[in-house]
Amino acid sequence: MDAQELKIKDYLLEGIVTEQFKQDKKMPSEYMLVEQFNVPRIKVRNVYNLLEKMGYIYSRQGIGRFMKHQRKQLDVVMTGDVSFTEKMMNQTAHYKSIVTKVEQVSPEHSIYSKPYVDASNTLYLIERLRFIEDEPAAIHRSYVVVENFSEIKQASNRISSMYAFYKQHGFTDFHSSFSQLEVAFPTELDRVMLGCEMLVPLVRVESDNWANDQQILLEYTEILYRTDRFSFQLLEK
Structure with missing residues (x-):
């Protein structure tokens, strides 16, 4: 230019x-x-x-x-210990979540290089596409530790909120030990899923999620947020 x-x-x-x-x-x-x-x-x-x-x-x-449409501001706590689904349902009447991928993670996957992820654990990927006002707003990937939930493979296609699933299994108190935020541009697959252009920045948030009482790792989370249609605010918890 x-x-x-x-x-x-x-x-x-x-x-x-x-x-x-x-x-x-x-x-x-x-x-x-x-x-x-x-x-x-x-x-x-x-x-x-x-x-x-x-x-x-x-x-x-x-x-x-x-x-294009003006941005709609939505409050999101950028950590893995707050339910995205509950937060969005409190702010808009037009929210939905669709499961787009369910699969066991290969031992060679880069997720095993992340902090606190034990190479001996079996991880199950549950990917959801989040819609706000009928438009794709975020891709949410949960890498769930299978050893904690023996029935995760059978239930995964019906899960829209991991927190609701955890609470059904006796885990009610959560915390994250870290959150990592970076700006990235969408891959070809991201563009197809989110319906966005190639130069639309995405905010990528990675974090872990632990059960406080048992002190066990439940999942490692990656969320990709669109920035051209929604503004995501960092909030004090």
């Missing part, structure tokens, strides 16, 4: 951040920006293509570009 394109991008992003451009309203035309910045049309088109890949705008062929 050259200096002219950067100037156009900064102008448009400022309008997006300050809500000068409204949801589902038409963005400035290529012609208007060409005249305003005195640049070739290809530079304006390059900037718009970038903003579309970043998830800020969408195109209607032959009509123009439009602002």
Whole structure:
């Protein structure tokens, strides 16, 4: 991106951040920006293509570009010892969770290099796709220690909340010893599952989850949050 394109991008992003451009309203035309910045049309088109890949705008062929929906703020505690399902159900009437993968984890999986994960344990992956307002918002992967739950393989396809499952089996008090947060860009599989563009940043949170009374590891958790449609707040517990 050259200096002219950067100037156009900064102008448009400022309008997006300050809500000068409204949801589902038409963005400035290529012609208007060409005249305003005195640049070739290809530079304006390059900037718009970038903003579309970043998830800020969408195109209607032959009509123009439009602002995507404004973000909906949702409070999420970024640790593994708070139920995502319960938190979301308290904030929106339109939440659902779909199990997308259930499988035993290979001994060669990178999860076994994580803190506190014992190589002698058998892990079972339960992956869920979380929907807010009928849109995919997060991918939630729970790597469950099978030795603690002999029936996990039979029940896994019906599990939407791991915390509800744990409570049904006598585990009611939890804690995390750590949480690790980083920003990543979606893989091809992530983009398909979340329906997002390639330059939409994802917030990846990894943490462990322990049963307080028994002091045993229940699961290692990885959650991928979309950032183009939802703002996730760090809260004090």
